[in-house]
Structure formats: C-alpha cells, structure tokens
Amino acid sequence: MAPRKLYIGRKVRELRQAHKATQQGFAEQIGISTSYLNQIENNQRPVSASVLLALAEKFQIDIAEISQGDSDRLLSALTETLSDPVFESYVPNLQELKLVTQNAPGFARALISLHQAYRHNSEQLASLDDTLGRSAISTEPTPYEEVRDFFHFVDNYIHELDIAAEKLATRLGLSENEAGAALPAYIEERHKVRIAKGGSDEDLIRRFDPKARVLFLNPYLPASTRNFQIAFQIAELEVEAMVSQIAERANFRSSEALEICKMGLRNYFAGALTLPYHSFSTAAMELRHDLELLAARFGASIEQVAHRLSTLQRSGAKGVPIFFARIDRAGNITKRHSAAKLQFARFGAACPLWNVHQAFESPGRIIRQLAETPDGVRYLCVATELTKGGGGFHAPQRRYAIALGCEIAHAGHFVYADGLDLGNRAAFDPIGISCRICERVNCPQRAVPPLKRHLFVDRNRRGILPYAVT
Structure with missing residues (x-):
C-alpha cells in the first residue's frame, strides 16, 4: 500500500507564523526552497518525510501530532x-x-x-x-448538544485544567495516598469546608451550603463517587475563574449552554484530580488498560476510568487513541468521544451489531468484540453494563452500558485482546456508524434505508429486508 500523502499546509503555515518567520527564512531553516514551502502551505504539494523530520528537529514538534492531516x-x-x-x-x-x-x-x-x-x-x-x-x-441545537460538540471538537482534553489538577494531585500525593482521606482533609484545611452526611430524605448526590461552608453528601454514595464530588467542589472553589474563561471562549448561543459547559469543565477537573495524568497513563500501559485493576488502584469507578482513558490526549504524552461512549437501553449515545478513526453518529441510535447492546444481556461481565467498519478499519471493542442505585430496595436503578476500544494496531496494549484471533479477518463482525449513513447493503439488522441510495422492490422476491439497496 502506498504511503498516505500529507497535505498539512494550514498547520505548517500556523507553525511558521507562530515563530514570526517569513516564508524565505522558514524555508531556509528546514532546507527547502521558498517556492516549495509556498506550495506546501497552499496544499498544492504534500509534505515529504524529510521535510517532516526537519520540522520536528528544528522546532521540537511531535511528528505524530502535526502529521495528522485531517481531523x-x-x-x-x-x-x-x-x-x-x-x-x-x-x-x-x-x-x-x-x-x-x-x-x-x-x-x-x-x-x-x-x-x-x-x-x-x-x-x-x-x-x-x-x-x-x-x-x-x-x-x-439544544444547549446540551452544543456543549457535547464543544468537548468533542477539543479532543476531550482541556490542557489548562488538566495541568492545574495534576499539580494539585502531586501536592496532595494522590497517586500514593488514599483520596478518600486526602481530599476531605484538604478541602477542610484549605477552604474551611466541612464534609457532612446529607439528610436521609434528600434525593441529592451533593449539596453545598456556601454560608455554613458545609458540603453535604448522600450517605449511600460509593467511595469513588464521594471522592469525585469532593474534587468537583474543590474545582468550584479553586479554578472557577479558569473554568469561566474556557467556557466563555466557546461563544455558546445561550446562557444555559454556558452553565452546562462550566459544569462539564468542573467535572473534567475532578476526573483529572482523582486520576492524575502521568500516574494514570503510566498505570494504564502497565496494567494493559485493565479497567477493573485501574479502578482498584485509583479507588475509582469503572466509568470514571474509561472516561479518563478517553482524555489522554496531552501533546507529547498521548495515550493509546481510543473511542469511548455511554449508551442507554434504547440505544441513545449519551456520552461520546473518539480519538480513533471510529466516529459516532450525531443523529440516530448506535449500530445494533455493536457489542455494547449485548452488555445489557450480561450484567457484570466485560464483553469483547472484533469489529470492522465499512471503510475497512478494524477495531477491538470492549463493553460492559453498569448499574447505579443506592438508597435501598425502593430506590430507582439506573442501567446503561459503556463501550471503549481501539484500532487493531493498538490491541496489544489491551488485556482484552488476549486469546482473540486478531489476524483472522473472518473473526471481525461487520458494524456501522448508524443505519442512515451505513454503506452495507446486505445488513440483516438494518433499521432504515441508507440516505442517498436508491431502493428496488421486487414483488416476486423477498429477502430479510423488503427492499434491495442499489
């Protein structure tokens, strides 16, 4: 297969402008002619391997990052x-x-x-x-959709908050100490906030009384959720100015979207504080992304671990590019992010052939799947069903599934690939993104015809589908 040509003119031009260099001066630094640089910046010619190496050597950039020619x-x-x-x-x-x-x-x-x-x-x-x-x-679009797209297009990584959270985690020694003891002690000493049990009649996870300086937490919360909620409160007390600046730069259409984004940014800080970037990413590689072992090591939940894995996109220290999603029992994607080629549909439900739906049939188990999308890219997919309850027999139970995975080239970094026949193409299930844009013409699970394809109905023949896609 011929190597992929890289047309990254905009990135090269931005790099040159960031260094306040003329085309002539920049071209001399990387050893090419001014006319060649001009053609590169206008995407008239691709970037060669030698130019890419020169850019990396002269300007200390990450080749993998700049060579991503498209988003x-x-x-x-x-x-x-x-x-x-x-x-x-x-x-x-x-x-x-x-x-x-x-x-x-x-x-x-x-x-x-x-x-x-x-x-x-x-x-x-x-x-x-x-x-x-x-x-x-x-x-x-709804405020929620606006915010979801904001996180999606910033690669689900917020550098300023991640760095601030990691610095605080280092100060508190959270990679070694028990967060359940360190976080309450810190918020009381630093911010004079006392942790108390919420009333048994309160249907709330958390409630903060700013006048009394008391954070009330539901007494039936698991330790991982309790730690996360304390970290969330620390975000509101310490990095609110940073949160506001980031949210305001997004130029949301409504005040509702602005506030939802701020909530998401505080959640981001909480996740980055309880699961500090370098210690967590190192452990992820060491434990081969075993969700249960990572959860046990950091005192976190399976969902917190899976979500954090999807944020490991720091320049120069990126983790394995994975996709992550949370799906309800109706097939609606309520959380989504992908650093891999697999991208989730913005409209419609998830593909019924995807193993995430099977997770509801096997509560408590981790389901594995080898899958191939219509573009020929193959993936390792992992899914599990989660239940959130608490509060006794009569309390409502929330059930949903989470899914994550990677392109097959990275499967060796995942314990879930062990024992699977990665080299056998027949072992891969054909999946799509959503029926409305899926190109597969003979899918037995197709719910609706694909857009922009003509249908043929033969009254003398009937297959699994009542029509043929031409």
Whole structure:
C-alpha cells in the first residue's frame, strides 16, 4: 500500500507564523526552497518525510501530532452532514472533504451547525400538530448538544485544567495516598469546608451550603463517587475563574449552554484530580488498560476510568487513541468521544451489531468484540453494563452500558485482546456508524434505508429486508 500523502499546509503555515518567520527564512531553516514551502502551505504539494523530520528537529514538534492531516472528528461530522438528502445534488469526494477540514475548519463547523439547525427545524415542523400552541419552534441545537460538540471538537482534553489538577494531585500525593482521606482533609484545611452526611430524605448526590461552608453528601454514595464530588467542589472553589474563561471562549448561543459547559469543565477537573495524568497513563500501559485493576488502584469507578482513558490526549504524552461512549437501553449515545478513526453518529441510535447492546444481556461481565467498519478499519471493542442505585430496595436503578476500544494496531496494549484471533479477518463482525449513513447493503439488522441510495422492490422476491439497496 502506498504511503498516505500529507497535505498539512494550514498547520505548517500556523507553525511558521507562530515563530514570526517569513516564508524565505522558514524555508531556509528546514532546507527547502521558498517556492516549495509556498506550495506546501497552499496544499498544492504534500509534505515529504524529510521535510517532516526537519520540522520536528528544528522546532521540537511531535511528528505524530502535526502529521495528522485531517481531523477525523470534523471529517466524520461533515461527511454525515453532506449525506443528508438536502445536499443530493452535490456529492463531494473524500479529497474535497479533507481539503475543507484541513484549510477551512471554521467553515466546516459553520456548515455542520447550519445543518443541525435545519434538522431541528424539520423535526419540529414534522410534529407541528403536537407542538403548536404549547411551545415555540426552535431551529437551534439544544444547549446540551452544543456543549457535547464543544468537548468533542477539543479532543476531550482541556490542557489548562488538566495541568492545574495534576499539580494539585502531586501536592496532595494522590497517586500514593488514599483520596478518600486526602481530599476531605484538604478541602477542610484549605477552604474551611466541612464534609457532612446529607439528610436521609434528600434525593441529592451533593449539596453545598456556601454560608455554613458545609458540603453535604448522600450517605449511600460509593467511595469513588464521594471522592469525585469532593474534587468537583474543590474545582468550584479553586479554578472557577479558569473554568469561566474556557467556557466563555466557546461563544455558546445561550446562557444555559454556558452553565452546562462550566459544569462539564468542573467535572473534567475532578476526573483529572482523582486520576492524575502521568500516574494514570503510566498505570494504564502497565496494567494493559485493565479497567477493573485501574479502578482498584485509583479507588475509582469503572466509568470514571474509561472516561479518563478517553482524555489522554496531552501533546507529547498521548495515550493509546481510543473511542469511548455511554449508551442507554434504547440505544441513545449519551456520552461520546473518539480519538480513533471510529466516529459516532450525531443523529440516530448506535449500530445494533455493536457489542455494547449485548452488555445489557450480561450484567457484570466485560464483553469483547472484533469489529470492522465499512471503510475497512478494524477495531477491538470492549463493553460492559453498569448499574447505579443506592438508597435501598425502593430506590430507582439506573442501567446503561459503556463501550471503549481501539484500532487493531493498538490491541496489544489491551488485556482484552488476549486469546482473540486478531489476524483472522473472518473473526471481525461487520458494524456501522448508524443505519442512515451505513454503506452495507446486505445488513440483516438494518433499521432504515441508507440516505442517498436508491431502493428496488421486487414483488416476486423477498429477502430479510423488503427492499434491495442499489
């Protein structure tokens, strides 16, 4: 297979401008002609291996980071957007899409936002008889969707908060000490906040009384959740200015989205404090991403560990690129992030052939799957069902599944790959992203026809599907 050509003109231009260099001066530093550099910056020629090495040597950059010529997240979202029938008169090829995401990412995001507003408008109009007279029709994405896209497109990694949390964790010795003792002691000594049990009649996880300086926690919380909630309160007391700055830079459409983002950023800090970056990423490699062993070592929950693994995207110290998602029993994706090529659909439910659905059938077990997407990329997929309850027999039980995995090239770093026949292509299950954009024509689990494909119905023949995809 021929090596992939790298068209990274925008990144090279940004690197040159960051060093306040002219094209001539920059070209001399990396040993190429000014005209060649000009062609690179305008994506008229790809970057050669020798130029890539020169960039790394002269400017101390991460080759892997700069050689990522396109954003898989943005490319996936743009591809899904343009698959809508409203764009049926225009079918861009992959190279066109990559050029847009590489050179005009802002334009790509604007088009995605516009399409999202169009979808909301269409969905509202389709149910006009139900909504008329009861609610105004909105064409904008919900605040929750806005925030979810914000985290998705920043690679689920917030550098300022991660560094601040790791510094505090080092000060407290959280990689060695028991967080259950260190965090309450710190918040009381540093912020004069006392930890107390919440009332038995309170249906709350946490409640902070700023006047009395008391943090009330549900007495039935597991230790991992208790530690996380204390870390969350520390975030509100120590890094609120940083949280506000990050959220305000996102330019959300509404105050609701701004507040939801701030909540998410405090949660991010809490996760980074209880699972400090370097000690956690080192342990992840040492324990081969064994979720249960990592949870035991850091006193965290399985979900906290899985979510933290998806944030290990620090420049120069990146972890294995994984995907992570949380799915409810109806198949709705309530959390999603992918540092791998696999990108989750923004609309619709998850593929029914994905093993995450099987997790509900086997509570408490970790389910493994070898899977291949329509683009030919193969993955190791891991899923498990989780139940959250507490508060006794009559308390509601929340059930959902989490899924994570990696491209098969990284499977050796996961204990879950042991014993699987990674070299046998027949061992891989065919999965898709969602039915509406999946290219597989003979899938027995297809729920709806794919967009932009013609259907043929033969009254004299009937297969598993009542139509054929042409």
